[in-house]
Amino acid sequence: MRRSYYIAKAVFLESLKNYTLVSMIVFGVVVLVASLFLNNAMLGEYGKLVVDLELTLPILIGLIIIIFNGTRLVYDEIEKKTIYIYASKPIKRWEFMLGKFLGLTAVFLVVTTIFAILGFLFLMLLHIPVKGQYVLSLFFSIMELMILLSVTMFFSSFSATPILTGVFAFVIYFAGHLAPDIYQYSLMAKNQFVRVLVRIIYYILPNLSYYNITKEVTHNISISINQIYYVISYALLYIVLMMVFSILIFEKKEF
Amino acid sequence: MKKLFNIMFGIIIVLLMSMVYFSNSQLMDIYSYRDKFVQDAKYIPREMTNPHWLGDFNIIYADFIWFESLQYYGDRKEKKASLEYLSNIFNSITNLDPYFEQAYSFGATLVGTDGHNWKGCEQLLKKGMINLPDDWRMPFFLGFFNYMWYKNYRAAELWFKIAVKKPGCPERIYHFIPFMHFRMGDYYTGMLMWIEIYNNAKNEQEKKGALQNIKVYAKKHLTKAIRSFIRDKGHIPENLYVLVKTGYAKGIPNLPDGSKFYYNVVKDSVLIHK
Numbered sequence: 001m002r003r004s005y006y007i008a009k010a011v012f013l014e015s016l017k018n019y020t021l022v023s024m025i026v027f028g029v030v031v032l033v034a035s036l037f038l039n040n041a042m043l044g045e046y047g048k049l050v051v052d053l054e055l056t057l058p059i060l061i062g063l064i065i066i067i068f069n070g071t072r073l074v075y076d077e078i079e080k081k082t083i084y085i086y087a088s089k090p091i092k093r094w095e096f097m098l099g100k101f102l103g104l105t106a107v108f109l110v111v112t113t114i115f116a117i118l119g120f121l122f123l124m125l126l127h128i129p130v131k132g133q134y135v136l137s138l139f140f141s142i143m144e145l146m147i148l149l150s151v152t153m154f155f156s157s158f159s160a161t162p163i164l165t166g167v168f169a170f171v172i173y174f175a176g177h178l179a180p181d182i183y184q185y186s187l188m189a190k191n192q193f194v195r196v197l198v199r200i201i202y203y204i205l206p207n208l209s210y211y212n213i214t215k216e217v218t219h220n221i222s223i224s225i226n227q228i229y230y231v232i233s234y235a236l237l238y239i240v241l242m243m244v245f246s247i248l249i250f251e252k253k254e255f
Numbered sequence: 256m257k258k259l260f261n262i263m264f265g266i267i268i269v270l271l272m273s274m275v276y277f278s279n280s281q282l283m284d285i286y287s288y289r290d291k292f293v294q295d296a297k298y299i300p301r302e303m304t305n306p307h308w309l310g311d312f313n314i315i316y317a318d319f320i321w322f323e324s325l326q327y328y329g330d331r332k333e334k335k336a337s338l339e340y341l342s343n344i345f346n347s348i349t350n351l352d353p354y355f356e357q358a359y360s361f362g363a364t365l366v367g368t369d370g371h372n373w374k375g376c377e378q379l380l381k382k383g384m385i386n387l388p389d390d391w392r393m394p395f396f397l398g399f400f401n402y403m404w405y406k407n408y409r410a411a412e413l414w415f416k417i418a419v420k421k422p423g424c425p426e427r428i429y430h431f432i433p434f435m436h437f438r439m440g441d442y443y444t445g446m447l448m449w450i451e452i453y454n455n456a457k458n459e460q461e462k463k464g465a466l467q468n469i470k471v472y473a474k475k476h477l478t479k480a481i482r483s484f485i486r487d488k489g490h491i492p493e494n495l496y497v498l499v500k501t502g503y504a505k506g507i508p509n510l511p512d513g514s515k516f517y518y519n520v521v522k523d524s525v526l527i528h529k
């Protein structure tokens with residue numbers, strides 16, 4: 001675990017040096033500030049817009065980080081031959097993968113925390129009440145990004161190029177949000193084979209729609225404690241499974 | 256060869272520029288931003304604005320359409336142009352964000368008043384009632400529009416009754432119910448409601464207003480009963496209690512301030528004796 005920590009630290013520091021992260025945060029801040037111009041044009045719904053932006057921007061930035069950084073986590077090490085440095089040291093492959101995963105998760109945590117603080121300050125300046133549920137929504141966003149990162153790492157463990165991994169991650173993101181529709185389709189399909197096939201696809205895909213609670217939070221709709229437990233356990237199970245599969249594939253990979 | 260190529264190139268550039276210049280005004284008409292938005296919006300059936308297609312960004316997209324719909328409304332209103340697609344736009348917003356209360360209540364008001372689309376307005380509010388079952392505004396607006404536009408006082412009364420049962424509904428909304436009875440000509444039920452309002456009033460001003468209404472409703476009820484009595488019997492009643500005995504009036508209220516009703520034959524009207 002100690003070795004995973006050092007790899008995670010290296011990933012985190014590298015991401016901080018990367019201009020993508022900084023530029024994304026600047027972009028988010030600019031969007032928040034630019035929203036001030038819409039204050040009078042939203043007909044009393046400006047507060048809602050600011051809350052929606054605050055809760056959605058970390059996801060957008062996290063997605064971009066996954067597409068640009070997450071897909072290259074393993075690929076760059078192999079391409080630049082830096083993987084041999086790790087191979088020459090007593091670092092197990094699972095420690096390497098776990099470290100990479102934890103490093104980028106720490107980046108999501110930092111981005112979300114920065115946006116939470118900035119957003120709450122912004123809301124307080126505009127005299128919009130800050131609710132505890134916003135933190136829950138941001139926590140759900142981090143879990144969603146972690147699931148997507150684990151899926152990305154799974155694809156990057158066997159995919160030939162980071163572009164292909166990025167495409168897979170992008171498709172999985174939207175397919176994951178379509179999970180409720182896929183389930184509905186499995187109920188409605190007339191053909192038994194199609195019904196079973198669609199149901200299998202539904203269970204394989206990560207159900208990311210669980211993690212989108214922005215509208216409930218914005219409109220003060222209560223979220224049950226059972227839902228929170230379920231969503232957390234679902235995320236943990238999915239991440240563990242994806243990481244196990246990624247490590248198993250990565251273990252067999254030859255450089 | 257090179258000279259010929261340069262001439263050809265020049266001619267093509269001039270032709271392209273003139274095409275752009277002459278088609279510019281038409282293009283501006285067809286593809287002006289707001290018109291394009293409307294063109295897009297009308298071709299989005301509300302069933303197609305599936306929030307899941309947009310991942311986590313459905314709510315931001317709903318905000319964007321909300322902003323655009325207001326610009327579209329203002330722009331169309333200014334040009335006195337048709338607002339027939341308003342209902343479609345607000346349906347799209349509420350598909351993306353089903354808890355957006357303003358999109359239902361304000362949207363339905365615009366769809367009904369300016370879009371002249373009562374069916375769309377009603378559908379939007381009923382959809383709001385399904386998605387926001389604890390919100391009093393949807394049934395209230397349904398009641399209000401039934402009363403204002405369609406003079407359907409029975410339906411309006413029913414919607415107001417639903418609205419007052421919802422949490423957070425202001426007490427004054429209850430006043431609409433006796434008023435609907437007044438409009439339907441059922442002055443007695445309306446009067447009983449005002450008596451209830453009077454008994455539960457928390458301040459003097461509310462009591463004063465309720466008492467005023469009790470008097471108006473009671474007078475109307477008794478006057479209507481007298482007219483029916485004269486029409487059937489051919490003479491005026493000896494007193495107001497005869498109306499109750501003969502079944503023409505359902506009752507004569509005891510006014511809380513102690514004053515009594517009496518029938519003034521000379522003025523042919525029900526008056527109050529203090």
